Amino acid sequence: MNSVANIRAITKRELGGYFSSPVAYVFIVIFLLLTGFFTFTVGRFFESGQANLDSFFTWHPWLYLFLVPCVGMRLWAEERRVGTIELLLTKPVTIWQAILGKFLASWIFLGLALALTFPVIITVNYLGSPDNGVIIAAYVGSFLMAGTYLAISCMTSAMTRNQVVSFIVSVVICLFLVLCGFPPVTNLLTRMDKPWLVDLVSSLSVMTHFQPFTTGMLDSRNVIFFLLIIGFALFTNGVIIRSHRAVSMDKIRKQKGFEAALYSTAGVAAMFVVMVAAYIITSAVKVRVDVTADKAHTLSSGTKNIIGKLNSHVTLRFYCTQADNAMPPALRTYARHIEDLLGEYKQQAKDKLVIQKFDPKPDSDAEDSARLNGVEGRATGPFGSAKIYLGMVASMFDEKFALPWLPPERERLLEYDISRAIGRVANRKRPVIGIMTGLPVYGEQPSMLMHPGEARAEEWAFVTELKKDFTIKDVPLTASNIDDDINVLLVAHPVDISDTAQYAIDQFVLRGGKLLAFLDPHAYFDQKHDRNQNFTMAGDNAAQSSLDKLLKAWGLEMDVNRVAADTSFASRNLQSGDTMPTLLLVTRSGINENDVATSQIDNLVLPFAGAFMGKPAEGLKETVLVKCSPNSELVDSMISTAASEQILRNFKPSNVQYPLAIQLTGKFKTAFPDGKPKSNDEKEKSPNVSQLKESKGRGDVILVADTDMLNDKVCVRVQNAMGHRTVQSMNGNLNFIQSLVEQFAGDDDLISSRSRASMSRPFTRVKDMQAKAGKQWEEKVQILETKQRETEQRIKDLRNHKEGSQDQSIILSPAQEQELEKYQQSLVEVSKDLKLVRKKLSKDTEALEFWTKVMNIGTMPIVVAISGLGLALIKPKRRGVK
Numbered sequence: 001m002n003s004v005a006n007i008r009a010i011t012k013r014e015l016g017g018y019f020s021s022p023v024a025y026v027f028i029v030i031f032l033l034l035t036g037f038f039t040f041t042v043g044r045f046f047e048s049g050q051a052n053l054d055s056f057f058t059w060h061p062w063l064y065l066f067l068v069p070c071v072g073m074r075l076w077a078e079e080r081r082v083g084t085i086e087l088l089l090t091k092p093v094t095i096w097q098a099i100l101g102k103f104l105a106s107w108i109f110l111g112l113a114l115a116l117t118f119p120v121i122i123t124v125n126y127l128g129s130p131d132n133g134v135i136i137a138a139y140v141g142s143f144l145m146a147g148t149y150l151a152i153s154c155m156t157s158a159m160t161r162n163q164v165v166s167f168i169v170s171v172v173i174c175l176f177l178v179l180c181g182f183p184p185v186t187n188l189l190t191r192m193d194k195p196w197l198v199d200l201v202s203s204l205s206v207m208t209h210f211q212p213f214t215t216g217m218l219d220s221r222n223v224i225f226f227l228l229i230i231g232f233a234l235f236t237n238g239v240i241i242r243s244h245r246a247v248s249m250d251k252i253r254k255q256k257g258f259e260a261a262l263y264s265t266a267g268v269a270a271m272f273v274v275m276v277a278a279y280i281i282t283s284a285v286k287v288r289v290d291v292t293a294d295k296a297h298t299l300s301s302g303t304k305n306i307i308g309k310l311n312s313h314v315t316l317r318f319y320c321t322q323a324d325n326a327m328p329p330a331l332r333t334y335a336r337h338i339e340d341l342l343g344e345y346k347q348q349a350k351d352k353l354v355i356q357k358f359d360p361k362p363d364s365d366a367e368d369s370a371r372l373n374g375v376e377g378r379a380t381g382p383f384g385s386a387k388i389y390l391g392m393v394a395s396m397f398d399e400k401f402a403l404p405w406l407p408p409e410r411e412r413l414l415e416y417d418i419s420r421a422i423g424r425v426a427n428r429k430r431p432v433i434g435i436m437t438g439l440p441v442y443g444e445q446p447s448m449l450m451h452p453g454e455a456r457a458e459e460w461a462f463v464t465e466l467k468k469d470f471t472i473k474d475v476p477l478t479a480s481n482i483d484d485d486i487n488v489l490l491v492a493h494p495v496d497i498s499d500t501a502q503y504a505i506d507q508f509v510l511r512g513g514k515l516l517a518f519l520d521p522h523a524y525f526d527q528k529h530d531r532n533q534n535f536t537m538a539g540d541n542a543a544q545s546s547l548d549k550l551l552k553a554w555g556l557e558m559d560v561n562r563v564a565a566d567t568s569f570a571s572r573n574l575q576s577g578d579t580m581p582t583l584l585l586v587t588r589s590g591i592n593e594n595d596v597a598t599s600q601i602d603n604l605v606l607p608f609a610g611a612f613m614g615k616p617a618e619g620l621k622e623t624v625l626v627k628c629s630p631n632s633e634l635v636d637s638m639i640s641t642a643a644s645e646q647i648l649r650n651f652k653p654s655n656v657q658y659p660l661a662i663q664l665t666g667k668f669k670t671a672f673p674d675g676k677p678k679s680n681d682e683k684e685k686s687p688n689v690s691q692l693k694e695s696k697g698r699g700d701v702i703l704v705a706d707t708d709m710l711n712d713k714v715c716v717r718v719q720n721a722m723g724h725r726t727v728q729s730m731n732g733n734l735n736f737i738q739s740l741v742e743q744f745a746g747d748d749d750l751i752s753s754r755s756r757a758s759m760s761r762p763f764t765r766v767k768d769m770q771a772k773a774g775k776q777w778e779e780k781v782q783i784l785e786t787k788q789r790e791t792e793q794r795i796k797d798l799r800n801h802k803e804g805s806q807d808q809s810i811i812l813s814p815a816q817e818q819e820l821e822k823y824q825q826s827l828v829e830v831s832k833d834l835k836l837v838r839k840k841l842s843k844d845t846e847a848l849e850f851w852t853k854v855m856n857i858g859t860m861p862i863v864v865a866i867s868g869l870g871l872a873l874i875k876p877k878r879r880g881v882k
């Protein structure tokens with residue numbers, strides 16, 4: 001109890017010492033100003049448009065690098081400089097009690113400074129709906145990281161009487177802990193041909209251990225890492241203080257052998273070894289707590305169902321380069337994450353899943369096994385002389401499914417990839433997906449006619465992804481029959497489709513086939529199917545596609561001359577920088593979160609999409625999967641790619657949420673009651689006795705009013721890494737397509753097992769304000785623009801009256817001159833009013849952004865400064881009264 005009381009007394013004394021001088025208040029003010037400035041200006045908080053604090057926590061390792069040593073540099077250096085260290089240590093307290101008391105006081109002080117950033121939490125919750133579990137976890141990680149920096153500063157403070165020297169040394173050590181995981185440092189160590197040293201140094205990076213906290217994962221290994229660093233630094237602090245005390249009291253000779261060895265340089269080295277050993281041992285027993293709202297780091301129910309259905313053992317062979325120096329540290333960290341996830345699979349599956357780990361060293365049996373199983377090595381090192389492996393193979397009996405390379409870019413889809421591999425070998429028969437399209441989705445084959453250096457078109461990403469799970473069969477647009485082995489038919493941009501092909505689709509649906517159709521009133525990426533040979537606008541001659549006969553039979557229609565414009569879902573054109581209401585970025589509010597296929601989709605990009613109208617025919621039920629906001633209208637497709645100003649000129653929100661993607665279920669009836677239509681090759685229409693008039697069971701059809709969303713330029717980002725093409729999703733489009741196909745292919749569990757990406761959490765309040773402002777001022781803008789055009793035309797007519805006259809000596813009458821001057825003055829006033837109204841359109845959002853920055857950057861620093869000044873004025877008065 002005396003020890004606790006002594007530590008508490010020292011902590012209270014040190015903490016009171018901070019606030020008895022202006023130093024504490026100055027530090028807190030600087031800390032709050034810097035965090036606010038970096039978050040809202042350099043971090044581009046508002047520009048991100050997402051309700052999270054990534055821009056806040058990103059800067060903490062760097063801010064602490066300079067601010068925390070300012071707190072810790074005086075702890076022991078000042079005691080040594082003024083000579084009070086002897087007085088402190090001669091009191092009935094031990095060295096360790098003094099060290100812990102001082103450290104805890106400073107750590108509490110840093111925690112208080114961190115807690116005073118709470119306005120940023122209020123702000124992000126006011127603007128949107130953030131994942132507060134992630135925010136809390138990040139605060140915990142930030143507090144532990146601050147304690148680590150502080151312990152190092154305490155250690156360096158004990159080394160010298162000079163606070164500046166202590167500050168510089170602690171900054172250097174902390175900087176090393178930040179940079180030791182970065183490639184320049186690890187690449188330098190790699191040349192020493194000591195893989196264990198590279199692993200050791202890279203594992204000491206605070207960035208590596210802080211990052212999981214910012215994703216909402218509380219991992220015992222990361223917590224233990226920070227605590228071990230703190231413990232080691234404080235132990236070294238004690239050794240230094242004890243040595244100074246022993247020298248000053250001439251007691252070195254009186255120390256016992258073990259005690260003298262422990263509190264020496266050798267003891268510090270031994271403690272470092274113990275710390276590393278403790279970290280390695282505790283890493284084997286990990287405890288992870290997922291505090292995210294979506295449980296993004298926990299196995300999904302779909303994965304658990306897939307594992308639960310296993311009737312035989314499935315073997316997962318994980319090939320990962322371990323000892324090769326060429327393995328980048330970032331990939332080593334990612335490989336550890338893969339091993340953690342495999343551990344969760346093993347824990348869930350128990351004896352149904354066998355996990356084997358291999359290290360494919362050069363010319364080893366493990367490398368031969370990797371190659372035979374389809375796992376690819378990636379060339380690295382000088383001239384590609386070395387290869388690294390990071391792949392996996394799932395097998396059951398003679399069935400195998402390989403994941404040749406597990407790129408970190410697909411970390412969000414890692415669970416999905418592994419579950420897909422398990423499901424694929426467990427279910428031997430691959431569903432057949434037919435693709436009927438007027439788009440070059442299969443890419444181009446190499447041709448002798450291609451010019452040197454000319455790149456051939458690659459296969460579209462959605463086809464590549466579907467091939468991993470399904471057997472793909474091409475179905476021509478002229479098909480008169482859909483093969484019986486096709487489970488799902490994907491129709492993409494059926495431009496100029498014949499009635500015969502529509503009849504084939506009709507019969508396919510009636511016999512129980514699943515149809516997924518992407519139609520488009522304005523297929524921007526198809527400029528070769530000219531809808532009007534005499535019409536070209538700015539090079540845009542986009543084609544149209546529809547299934548008119550089928551839509552009519554189902555009670556629906558899609559106007560091929562109109563596209564959806566939506567001011568709430570308007571997206572920015574990256575080429576012009578203009579915000580286009582026809583370039584839709586549909587967020588969660590426009591996506592059906594109750595449907596299994598779309599529940600994990602957080603955003604979709606649909607350029608120049610159409611909309612479905614009408615009421616489903618009797619016996620059919622409509623489920624809207626994607627829809628516009630009420631601030632939308634259907635505009636002429638001819639102006640869909642025009643500037644935003646031109647589109648909005650006559651824009652009037654319809655207050656209708658137009659369906660962009662729908663699902664029809666129920667009893668379908670044929671769209672061809674008179675039988676199969678006559679094709680061009682048939683002279684006479686022959687009766688088809690086997691024609692189906694209506695579906696026997698439940699039919700399923702999904703219709704999407706856009707095909708441009710399938711294009712790689714819209715949905716993915718393609719990178720060439722180590723000579724290999726890597727595809728990374730830019731939005732939810734690819735996920736959306738896969739989910740729809742998987743749902744129709746009958747695997748709802750695989751949809752659920754798709755690794756949860758960080759769900760888009762936009763600033764909903766800003767969106768609402770923009771939509772409200774647009775609705776409030778748009779009518780006035782249109783009136784002023786109309787008045788401006790009329791005035792300009794009137795001035796032009798008056799001038800043309802004079803210039804068009806053959807007698808150039810004719811001058812305008814005084815009344816006409818006065819009228820012209822009046823119109824010119826009116827034009828100036830209208831232009832001013834128009835600029836003012838347009839400015840008011842963004843006035844509220846700009847004001848919100850400005851005051852948010854002011855409140856977060858300036859409010860708390862001002863409050864702290866006033867508090868410090870108030871206490872400074874009150875204390876002398878109290879002393880005078882006493």
